[in-house]
Amino acid sequence: MSITESDKDVRITTPADVCGMGHRMKRKEDPRFIQGAGHYVDDIKLPGMLYLDIVRSPHAHAKILNIDASAALALPGVLAVITGQDLKAAGNLHMMPTLMSDTQMVLPIEKVVYYAQEVCAVVATSRYIAADAVELVKVDYEPLPAVVDPFQALKDEVIVREDKEKKSNHVWHWETGNKDATDEVFSRSSKVVKQKMHIPRIHVSSIETCGMVADWDKINEHMTIYMTSQAPHAHRTVVSLVSGIPEHKIRVISPDIGGGFGGKVPVYPGYVCTIVASLVTGKPVKWIEDRSENLQADSFARDYHIDAELAADANGKITGLRVKTLADDGAADAAANPSKFPAGLYSIGTGSYDMEAAHFEVDAAYTTKPPGGVAYRCSFRVTEAVHMIERMTDIMAHDLGQDPAEFRMKNFIKKEQFPYHSPTGWDYDSGDYHRALRLAMDLIGYEDLRKEQAEKRQRGELMGIGISSFTEIVGAGPSKDFDILGIKMFDSCEIRIHPTGSAIVRIGVQTQGQGHETTFAQIVAEELGLPASAITVEHGDTDTAPYGLGTYASRSTPTAGAAAAVAARKIRDKARKIAAYLLEANEEDLEWDVNKFMVKGSPTRAKTIQEIAFAAYTNFPQGMEAGMEAVNYYDPPNLTFPFGSYICVVDIDKGTGEVKVRRFVAVDDCGNIINPLIVEGQIHGGLTMGLAPALFEEIVYDENGQNLSGTFMDYLLPTSMETPKWELGKTVTPSPHHPIGAKGVGESPTVGAPPAIANAVVDALWHLGVRHLEIPITPPKIWKILRDNGIDED
Amino acid sequence: MIPGKFEYFAPSSVKEAIGLLDRYGEDAKILAGGQSLIPAMRFRLAQPEILVDINRIEGLDYIRELDDYLAIGAMTREASLEKSALISQRYPLLADTAKVIADPLVRNMATVGGNLAHADPANDHPATMLAYDATLVAEGPDGDTIIGIDDFFLGLFETSLAKDQILKEIRLPKPGPGSGGAYLKIERKVGDYAVVGVAIQLTVENGTVTAARIGLTNVAGAPMRAKNAEAALIGNAPTGDILEKAGQAAAAECEPWSDLRGSEEYKRDMVRIVTKRAIRKAVERVGA
Amino acid sequence: MGRTVKLTVNGQEVSREVEPRLLLVHFIREDLNLTGTHIGCDTTSCGACTINMDGKAVKSCTIFAVQADGRSIETIEGMAQNGLHPLQEGFWEKHGLQCGYCTPGMIMCANAFLKENPQPTEEEIRWAISGNLCRCTGYVKIVEAIQYAANKIQAQAAQPSETKEVVA
Structure with missing residues (x-):
């Protein structure tokens, strides 16, 4: 079935030779x-350019006793080895601010706090010599206990950040919504479901890693920086603030970028080292990460431990939501969130459902893991929120013995309720949730699939149908609330x-x-x-x-x-x-x-x-x-609220626990469409980045804080063989406040897909007493359930 | 990720290569397809001082069916196996195997000899060759040596090849009447090493299994045969309980460990499941 | 330590002295300045470095430059001859790329594949590109792009070229 070519709802007002909005224009780039x-950063080659490589920690937590760079410095072609002490002497450059006003090490002085942390930087005349020099730097460590579990971290038995005044691994507490009203709603609601869930640590893994060429012009005291940057202006300002170079003497060029997905928003230690190396040597210096460095040390995404409760009345009408969450920040709060939102836009978690009250509490803990909290193609923690509410909705529907589609229809915010003021204070600009879900059901043939499922269950076959009807919140943001390091998000x-x-x-x-x-x-x-x-x-x-x-x-x-x-x-x-x-x-x-x-x-x-x-x-x-x-x-007057309904059909192999995504229909509504071809591409890609954490990807640490998934051999990006042929549909509900009625689309599918897949798998197993499975839902997890229930392939 | 320095030789004959191996001993390493060795060198997990590139030696890349056996040159690329009509028609176990090794691009470089000589229990050919009861031909300073596959794998990355011997040819018995084979692999995604893999080659006469050899991938410290599973099959009809017994036997005799691919218990059970499925598929092919 | 390698790159003879450990991908990018071939991993997993060597698609990060001595390699820069190659056209027409980083590898992979299998099914295309990772597109439109190219190449082959007509 090809649904993708239907452009009947797309508004076109210009002829093809003008090619305004709505045209399927082939891309100019x-x-x-x-x-x-x-022209990517690694393609840049400047006369006399040097290469930087980084010595990294083999421990998650260790005191640095000594760094001996003499052998490295003796290697012909090696110009410098930069340590934390050198940076400190150069004006306390060994520490840098994070986007969340925390601090993070550029290079350590006393100890390392995560595996693969940058320990010192080597500068040489070639990439190959720099790599050789890295091998020659001898670092003596005294290992300290790793802090891997954030709940354990909160006991403060081992302090990760001894450099901070507050000797505690508790970073911050944040809450929103109305606690008393929510408690009151829960006390009078006849049905409450509870579920703990973990949205695990994942990594954006754009196929191009991060890198930089820094080119200090001594004579004109001018720094040109070529950088894998999703936010070149913000980075220019940060570089100026950290280095003291006046901002007009800094030019940041972000050339072609080989995928970002949030991973190229933060400032990484390697960037700072590269800038310093150029300042020190007076030469252009290039640093390009390896994939392992990228996977092991760059910002992670997610890592939320969620404890959620959803309440409903006797008729199955959702009344309230109560959520407690522990965020594993790693060794610094280096999330890329707007300043006033330490947990991002997580409070969008009431989702597409009309309810009386909600309350969210989030605490954050330091652990000995790389810092981060970037998006992975999502708008500031919306994926965590959507996974939570869409899983909770499904659990409630199943518990009440109601069809998950019907249950959603009953609880959706109605079209006439928009603009809708949510219990956590958001003003949803527009939506038509019933229409999107109905379209998705029609496209996939929902009622027939339910019949098929019932028949198969009779025969002992495992098939599941999962729905996710998500609401996104994007377009940060209005200047009254949204800034990054004080800079308003216009x-x-x-x-x-x-x-x-x-x-x-x-x-x-x-x-x-x-x-x-x-x-x-x-x-x-x-x-x-x-x-x-x-x-x-x-x-x-x-x-x-x-x-x-x-x-x-x-x-x-x-x-x-x-x-x-x-x-x-x-x-x-x-x-x-x-x-x-x-x-x-x-x-x-x-x-x-x-x-x-x-x-x-x-x-x-x-x-x-x-x-x-x-x-x-x-x-x-x-x-x-x-x-x-x-x-x-x-300066946007409000955020925009794209939405959609996704339906996924899975078949489970009873012998191996393998999940096959048989079909996946995605109906998206991103308001007015600028270019349907590009929107489809964005949705296909986003769905694939939703499939990935649902079934494959996870950054795993052992008890010593070692990263076990630090290469593409163990961090499992889906290939063309694992990725289903996505089927798309669309509705168009223009944003009323946006000048062209558009809403943004790149991340909706990443946000919406994981719970559709998880719900489908749980749906296939619900009759066995399964209420929840943690993503990524790998075959061993399903296998255990099957065998515990006496189910084998024959 | 940059490999360390090494000295490079590209001999044009096996003799010349053996001379180099003889001269440099433990410092030398053979470069065949390089698809395992070069990544290991990039991570500096392997740092040979001498690299002997045998890709320039003519006459090591062939697939020939002779009177008694199928002869495969050690430098035959996996892609050649995958695309060979002869192999897909007459050696389905080998065809199955070649299709699931790494990914299509890696298979254009990777060689069957390299896959075996690396003796990685996670590689797919060892199990397959064990199931085929293959014979290997290696050449050293004293000439050719014939090595039975059962005597080839000594441990993790360890074979009975001497430092100055080069694997030249792999010989598979020609399929007799009633024979069939299959390789099945569970992988987390395409291109992955096996969670478990099972290779089986069997002969069925009048509904009874008269011969069977089973090799297992990535469930022990070295490539291994599932001999108890073979015993469970031989002399019986390959159906129902017997399949289950064979599967259970294989599950019991393998030695997997827990890792990101799953717990020991899970892998054992997957060996059971996949063994059964592989036997079924092999038996189907006997009929076909 | 240097060794001289001579090879044909996109139809041109080149000769350079290289260190034996130089990876072919670095030789192509740094020594020949053909930066269309990319690097995305350290483990032969991603295929961003895919080129054609003697007509076969291979990952140039897992080959030493010295191994390419005497061989003929083709990179993305050699694909457009008298206009875009049908694969390049297909990727453009069908929106088979977004950030463009995996694209040269995908195209080179498909180039060798279509020569072996000129009329592939969707499943065969998915199989052929399973050693090339794309993080942007979800592969759907890449498959369509390759189908487009296969059809175009078939159509071109079916039609006698203008030169042939002139000769006849």
């Missing part, structure tokens, strides 16, 4: 990628129309594969009627792009996408004035039609945007500024 001419767009009617659009967000060079051109084409093919989109160079907070959390379209539309409308306002002048008409008598202003009632009296653009430089009204450009820093 692709010619370079398909011909091997993409985003920006600058448009210049050239005299001959082509244009350059510069944006503050940074593509890592999302297709910005195409979609932003389409937004501007939609607004101005210039062909998208005549619009260059530029980003990723802090010297030229307007300041922005970057691309993550599905925020590009909600923020910079809006900025592009608003900036284009400013240009259209000016164009109206010029057109009126050229047509010798009153501005009020003109109307806009795709790409021209015409005099109402006389369509032949018209000026195209190209004619107007030329006039803006050649023939404009007296007193008007020449040129045609505009900039907008867009």
Whole structure:
């Protein structure tokens, strides 16, 4: 079945030669990628460039007794070995702030606090010599007990961060919602279900690892940084604050990025070492991570230990939600969240359901694991929230003996309730949850599948159907609440129309594969009627792009996408004035039609945007500024709330416990669609990154804090063989507050898919008394249940 | 991940290669397909001082059916096995195996000889060759030696090859009447080493198993045969209880350990399940 | 320690002196400046470094440059001849790429595959690319891109080329 080609709900107002919103435009950026001419950080080669490599800790927790770099320094081609002491002497650069206002080591002075932690950096004339030198650095350690379990950590028997004033592994406590009201609701609700669950530590693993080339120009005291960055401006500001180099003397260039997914938001020690190495040597220095370094030391995602309770009345109407959570922060709170939200947007966890009250409490603990808490393609902890509520909803439905689809329909926030104020304080902008679920059920043939399942169960076969009806919260965010290190989370767009009617659009967000060079051109084409093919989109160079907070959390379209539309409308306002002048008409008598202003009632009296653009430089009204450009820093009035309903069918092998995803239908609603082709690609990719943690991926530590899944041989990215052929459907519910009615889509599927898969597996096993399975749901976990229940293959 | 330094030789004959092995002894390592060795060198888990690249030696890459046996040159790439019509028609156990080794690109470089000589119990060919009762031909300074597969694997990464011997050829008995075989592997994803793998080659005459050999992948410190499972099959009809007995025997005699692929208990049970399935498949092929 | 290697790269003879331990992928990227071939892992798992060597798709991070002596290799940079190769066209038409990092490896893998199997099924395509990881696309559109190319190549083969017509 091919559902993907149906564009019937997609709004198109421009002809194909303009190619505004809604067109399946082939991507403008692709010619370079398909011909091997993409330009990634590791492709940069500068004259005299040096290479940096990093010595890493073989212990999760250990005192550093001595670092002997003499043999490394004696190796021909080795220029420097940088230690924590060197950084300290250079102005306390051995520590750096995290995005959550915690601190983290760049290089250690006294002890290491996670396995594979950076211990010192080696600088050499080639990649190969640097690698040899790493082998020659001798570090003496005195191992300390690892702190692997965050619950154990809270007992404070071993303190991870002795450098901090507070000698405790408890990092913070945060709560939201109304505790008393929630307790009251629970006390009078006839049905309460409880479940503990762990959303395990995973890793984004973009196929390109992280890296940097830092190029210090001694003469001009100017630093050029090429960096795998999802947020080049924010990184420029951080570099300036940490290094003391004035911000105008720093240029951050984020060239083509080989996937980000949140992993290229944080500042890693390797970046700081590379900058220092360039400052010290006066030469350009390159650092490119290995995959093992990337998996073992870069920011993780998730790692939430959740204890949830869901209440319902006798009729099966959800009344309240109570959630306690322990976040395993690793050795620093280095999450990439907005400052006021230590647990991100986790409180979206009431999900798609109307309920009276909710209360969320989250505590965070230090452990001897790498710091992080980045997204893994999700908007600040929404995946954890959605997994929790969609699992709880399913447990409640099954417990009540109700069909999970019917139960959801009964409890959904109704279309007429939007804008909906949630019990945790969010104002959902729009939604039509019933329609999306009904469509998903129709596409997959839900009722027939339930019949098939019943028949199979009679025969002892194991088949499950799982639903997830998620609500996302993206587009951070409104400046009253959202900032990172104090910088408000607006985003920006600058448009210049050239005299001959082509244009350059510069944006503050940074593509890592999302297709910005195409979609932003389409937004501007939609607004101005210039062909998208005549619009260059530029980003990723802090010297030229307007300041922005970057691309993550599905925020590009909600923020910079809006900025592009608003900036284009400013240009259209000016164009109206010029057109009126050229047509010798009153501005009020003109109307806009795709790409021209015409005099109402006389369509032949018209000026195209190209004619107007030329006039803006050649023939404009007296007193008007020449040129045609505009900039907008867009401060969104609210977040956007994409949603969807996913249905998954699994078959379980009774002999081995292997799960086969037979079908997976995803109905997404991301508001108005800029480019259906790109949206489909985003959803396919997001679903695959939802499948991955549901069934395959997990970063596992042993009791000594050693990472057991530090290569692609044990950190299991799905291949083409494990990934099902995704089936897509869509509804379109435009955002009422967004200038083009769009909402963002990149992360919805990552957020929505895991519980659909988990629910399907649990559904297949519910009759055996299974209420919950921790993700990743691997065959051994299912096998145990099967054998405990006396089920074998024959 | 950068390999350490080494000196490189690319001999053009087996004799020349043996001379190098003889000269450098423990310091030398043979580079065949390199798909296990080079990653190990990148992690510096292997740091040979001398690398003897045998890819330039002509005449080690062939698949030939002779009167008595199938001869496979040690440098035959896995992809050649996978794509050989002869093998897929007459040696289904080997065809099954070649298809599930690593991934299609690795199979374009990886060699059957390298897979065996590495003696990694996680590799797939050892179990298969044990099941086939293969014979290996190795050449050393004193000429050719014929090694029965049962005498080849001594332990983890350890074989009976002398330091100056090179594996040249693998010989499989030609399939007789009533014979069939299969290799089944459970893997966490495509390209993974086996959670467990079971190779079986058997002969069924008049509904009774008259010969059977079973090899197991990645469930012991060295490649192993499931001899008790073989015994459970031989002399019996390969159905119902007998399959279960064979599976249980294999599960009991293997020596797996707990790791990310599963607990010891899980792996034993998977050996039981996969053994049964592999026998069924092999028996089906007897019929076909 | 240097050894001279001579090989054909995208139809051109090249000769360089290399350290024996130099990985072919680094030789291609650093010595030849053909940076379309990428590196994504250390364990021969991801396939970002896939090239064609003597017509076969191989992972260039798990081959030493010295092993390529005397051989012929093809990289993504050699694919477009008189316009885009049908595979390149297919990836563009079908949105078979997002960040573009795995794309050259995918294309080179598919290039060798389609020569062996010009009319593959979806399952066969999925099997063929199972040694190449993509983190962005979920593979659906990559499969469509390869199908597109297979059809295009078939159509081209079925039609006598213009040159042939002139000769006839």
